[in-house]
Amino acid sequence: MTELRTLKVALLGCGNVGAQVARILIDDAESLASRTGARLELSGIAVRNVDAPRDVELPHELFTADAETLVKDADVVIELMGGIEPARSLILSAFRHGACVVTGNKALLALDGPTLYEEADKAGVQLSYEAAVAGAIPILRPIRDSLSGDRITRVLGIVNGTTNFILDQMDSTGAQFADALAEAQRLGYAEADPTADVEGHDAAAKAAILASLSFHTRFALEDVYCEGISSVSAADIAAAKDAGFVIKLLAIAEKLPAAGTDTDGKPGVSVRVHPTLLPREHPLAAVRGAFNAVFIEAENAGELMFYGQGAGGTPTASAVMGDLVSAARRLVLGGPGRTETTTGHVPALPIDAAITSYYIGLDVADQPGVLARIAQLFAEHGVSIEIMRQTIHRDADSKVESAELRIVTHRASEAALAATVQAVKGLDVINSVTSVLRVEGV
Ligand code: NAP
Numbered sequence: 234m235t236e237l238r239t240l241k242v243a244l245l246g247c248g249n250v251g252a253q254v255a256r257i258l259i260d261d262a263e264s265l266a267s268r269t270g271a272r273l274e275l276s277g278i279a280v281r282n283v284d285a286p287r288d289v290e291l292p293h294e295l296f297t298a299d300a301e302t303l304v305k306d307a308d309v310v311i312e313l314m315g316g317i318e319p320a321r322s323l324i325l326s327a328f329r330h331g332a333c334v335v336t337g338n339k340a341l342l343a344l345d346g347p348t349l350y351e352e353a354d355k356a357g358v359q360l361s362y363e364a365a366v367a368g369a370i371p372i373l374r375p376i377r378d379s380l381s382g383d384r385i386t387r388v389l390g391i392v393n394g395t396t397n398f399i400l401d402q403m404d405s406t407g408a409q410f411a412d413a414l415a416e417a418q419r420l421g422y423a424e425a426d427p428t429a430d431v432e433g434h435d436a437a438a439k440a441a442i443l444a445s446l447s448f449h450t451r452f453a454l455e456d457v458y459c460e461g462i463s464s465v466s467a468a469d470i471a472a473a474k475d476a477g478f479v480i481k482l483l484a485i486a487e488k489l490p491a492a493g494t495d496t497d498g499k500p501g502v503s504v505r506v507h508p509t510l511l512p513r514e515h516p517l518a519a520v521r522g523a524f525n526a527v528f529i530e531a532e533n534a535g536e537l538m539f540y541g542q543g544a545g546g547t548p549t550a551s552a553v554m555g556d557l558v559s560a561a562r563r564l565v566l567g568g569p570g571r572t573e574t575t576t577g578h579v580p581a582l583p584i585d586a587a588i589t590s591y592y593i594g595l596d597v598a599d600q601p602g603v604l605a606r607i608a609q610l611f612a613e614h615g616v617s618i619e620i621m622r623q624t625i626h627r628d629a630d631s632k633v634e635s636a637e638l639r640i641v642t643h644r645a646s647e648a649a650l651a652a653t654v655q656a657v658k659g660l661d662v663i664n665s666v667t668s669v670l671r672v673e674g675v
Contacts, residue, residue, distance in 0.1 A: 237266055240561050241276040243307035243332075245300050245323060246314035250337060250364070251278070252289040253550035254311060254557075259291070265554075269561040277303045279314075288546070305330050309560050311553060312336040317344060324349060328356040333560040335553055337364030343438030343454040350451070350575075359563060361556035366439045367392050367525040369548030370541040371555065376446045380531055381574075385447040387487040387530040389673060392439040394523030394543040395430035396462050396482040398422045400508075401521050403470045404479055410465060422523050432461035433506040436484045443527070444486035444504040449577030452486075452504055456581035460507040469668045472594050476622070476639055478510040479518045483673065485509075488579065489588055501582035507671055510592050515674040585648040590619070590675055592641050593654060594667035599625060599636040603662045607638070610660065614653040617643045619675065635664075641672060 242258065244251055258265070258275045266272050278291070279300035297303055300323055304310050310327040312334060314320050320341055327334050334353070336342070342349065342365055353360035363373050367390065376385065391397050395417055402413035414431065417423035429435045437459040444452045462482050473480050486504045511518045516538050520526040525543025530536055542548040597603050604623065611618050620641040626634045642650065654669055 237270065237272045238565060239272045239274050240269075240308040240564055241306060242273050242557065243276050243303045243310045243327075244278045245303070245310065245312045245320070247278045247280050247287055247291070247296070248313065248315075249288070249546035250549045250553065251311075251313040252287050252291070253546040254313065254553050255291050255295075256289040257550055257554055265558065265561075269558050270565040271561050273309075273557070273561060276307060279303050301326060304332065307332045308564055309333045309335065309557060311557065312338060313553070314338075315340070317341055321345060321349075324360075325352055328352045328358055328360075331356065331358060333359040333361070333564065335361045335364075335556040335560060337362065337549060337553060339365040339435070339438040339442065343441050346442070346445070347451050347453065359560050361560060362442070363556050364549045364552035366390075366442050367527055367539070368394075368541070368543040368545065369551045370525055370527065370539050370543065371552070372527050372539050373442070373446055374555070374559075375537075375539065376443070376529070380529070380534060383534050384532040385529060386532060388443050388447050388485070388527060389517060390436075390439070390443060390484040390527040391481055391517055391520050391525055392443075392484045392527065392543065393430055393433075393436040393482060394525055395423045395427065396433075396436070397520060397525070398523040399431070400462060400465070400470070400480055400482065403465070403467060404474065407467055407471065409467045410463060431463050433459045433482060434461075436482060436506045440484035440486060440504050440506050443484060444502055444581075447486055447529075448488065448502050448579050449574045450502065450579050451575055452502070452581055456504055458503075458505040458507070458584040458587075462508050465508050466668075469594075469670065472639065472668060473510050473592070473670070476592070476620075476641070477513055478592065478672070479513055480508050480670065481511055481517060481520070482506065483509040483511075483517070485673070489582060489586065499580065501580040501586065503582045503584075503587040505584060505587060510670050510672040511674045517674070585646065585651075587647040588644050589647060589650070590642050590644050590672040591616075591650045591654070592639070592668070592670045592672050593657070594669075595638040595640070595657065596664040596667055597623075597636050597638045598662040598664065599633045600662060603636075604638070606660065606662060607640075607657065610656055611640075611642070611653055614656065615649050616645045616653045619643050637667075641675065
């Protein structure tokens with residue numbers, strides 16, 4: 234039998250994900266060797282504190298605080314430290330030394346992905362990051378490889394488990410945002426500082442990655458419009474539920490025809506993250522708790538949905554291991570690295586150019602002619618109404634307490650919809666605009 238080649242694997246970080254990757258590398262060494270055609274030798278684990286207790290029992294001699302030396306001697310570097318520095322410098326150093334890199338660091342990719350992709354290309358090595366979006370769910374490889382002969386038109390993703398858990402709690406128990414967040418923190422789904430999750434920043438980083446691969450153009454974090462869920466109220470959720478919708482925080486990337494003259498008549502891509510109403514029968518509406526899912530529409534494949542655990546040490550380690558095996562196979566077999574195509578050159582559209590439907594909740598005066606005035610105002614702004622429903626609330630003596638109007642529009646430009654809402658607010662028959670939410674899937 235021929236002797237298998239040995240590939241040195243340097244692991245940077247031994248936290249939630251890194252410890253599980255180390256465990257799999259050691260426990261599954263035999264089957265990994267047979268799958269890759271190389272022995273994957275864990276050459277060392279760089280951490281801050283070499284003596285800290287770990288989730289997994291690992292040989293103490295593997296640990297080092299000298300990440301730079303570890304990287305210099307590796308064939309594959311797995312970066313699971315998180316944060317920007319020193320992760321960025323260590324990845325660049327790995328490229329300079331000819332190593333392939335596997336990372337789950339979405340924050341770094343969103344901030345400086347283009348530099349990293351370029352440096353990997355220049356060095357002729359592979360940069361893989363399946364774990365950076367939707368944890369265990371294989372989503373980047375299907376977009377990049379399986380769908381590379383198709384044209385993706387739209388991606389809708391629930392890519393942040395914390396916010397999905399909170400919104401699901403609000404939907405199923407009627408809780409207010411603050412109470413659902415406290416519950417998520419108690420159960421370990423939300424961090425003590427939940428800003429990156431609840432304000433949508435984490436989902437925006439993933440949206441930039443999904444859009445870049447789907448539309449063969451490098452989109453950065455600043456191309457992503459972002460609104461979080463902290464202003465979603467129990468009343469919004471209740472009204473949505475009553476109208477047959479569920480509210481989800483969606484990462485959306487879709488190709489749109491040009492709207493306005495500033496895009497030179499060329500189509501562009503709208504990349505955005507915001508709370509979104511989905512009809513309860515939409516496949517994404519069934520994604521409960523902290524689960525993730527990505528729904529893709531492609532010209533030839535039609536609709537596809539990918540579902541699973543979006544976080545957690547062991548599930549995320551599965552995605553990291555898939556990238557590692559793929560990088561190792563390439564090192565064994567030779568051939569060029571698997572790079573992204575960036576030939577799309579489609580511009581990122583501003584939020585005003587996005588095409589969407591709106592749900593608008595209004596507290597209106599109960600007077601004759603109110604509905605007609607509102608409908609006319611919508612028509613004047615070129616926004617057509619799909620559903621208009623009035624509910625009259627009466628007190629015990631059957632006296633009208635309030636009149637509530639719920640409107641769902643057809644798809645129109647965000648600019649036209651925003652102008653319509655602004656104009657509606659100025660009508661004397663409107664007591665208040667109770668909610669304005671974007672709608673998808675109608
Ligand atoms: P974590 O539990 O915080 O672990 C980080 C590890 O990196 C620790 O072992 C830490 O060492 C080490 N480290 C941090 N800074 C270092 C430095 N300057 N020098 C040397 N070592 C350093 O992180 P994690 O949850 O495993 O996440 C790792 C990466 O995967 C992140 O980029 C994250 O965004 C991504 N990811 C995580 C999940 C998830 O479910 N956790 C899901 C998808 C993607 P010490 O232990 O000595 O402090």
